Amino acid sequence: MGGLRFEDLEVWKKAARLSADIYRQLATLKDYGFRDQITRSGLSISSNVAEGFERTSQKECLVFLSYAKGSCGELRSQVYIGMEIGYIEKKIGAEWINKAKEISSMLSGLISTKRKFLEK
Numbered sequence: 001m002g003g004l005r006f007e008d009l010e011v012w013k014k015a016a017r018l019s020a021d022i023y024r025q026l027a028t029l030k031d032y033g034f035r036d037q038i039t040r041s042g043l044s045i046s047s048n049v050a051e052g053f054e055r056t057s058q059k060e061c062l063v064f065l066s067y068a069k070g071s072c073g074e075l076r077s078q079v080y081i082g083m084e085i086g087y088i089e090k091k092i093g094a095e096w097i098n099k100a101k102e103i104s105s106m107l108s109g110l111i112s113t114k115r116k117f118l119e120k
Contacts, residue, residue, distance in 0.1 A: 006053035011106040015046035015068070018099045029087060038078040044071035045103060058118050065111050072104040 006012045019042040029035040045068045052064030079096045082088035088096075 004053065006050040009049065009053070009110075011103055011110060012046055012049045012053075014099065014106070015042075015049060015103050018096065018103065019043045019046055022096065025092060026087070031087065034078075034082065034087060038075065038082060041071050041075040041078055044068070045075065045100075049107075058114055062111060062114050062118070065107055065114065069104055069107040069111070072100045072107065076100045 019039070022042040023039055026035050026039065048064045048068035048071060052061040052068070055061050055064065076097050079088060079093045079100070083090055083093040
């Protein structure tokens with residue numbers, strides 16, 4: 001897995017697109033605290049994947065992939081709340097939740113693969 005760049009990973013691409021979509025959709029939201037928190041959660045997913053892949057050890061990479069997976073859960077929680085309080089349209093929120101679940105699942109697979117690689 002040595003020469004793989006984070007830019008080549010489908011999981012990074014999906015996470016980056018999701019983050020950009022959240023920023024665009026919530027650009028005019030006046031609740032800056034909520035907007036800041038949810039955009040940071042989304043941004044954290046792709047950022048942690050990138051940071052993990054730039055690390056020199058597989059063990060360090062796993063730590064950052066785990067952070068990225070945690071950020072998926074954080075983002076989903078915030079989307080549910082955003083829908084409940086009327087900040088996020090139900091249809092858009094449901095799309096974001098599905099994308100976050102898909103990314104989380106992809107991260108689980110990547111983490112499993114990296115762990116097996118570590119055990120060799």
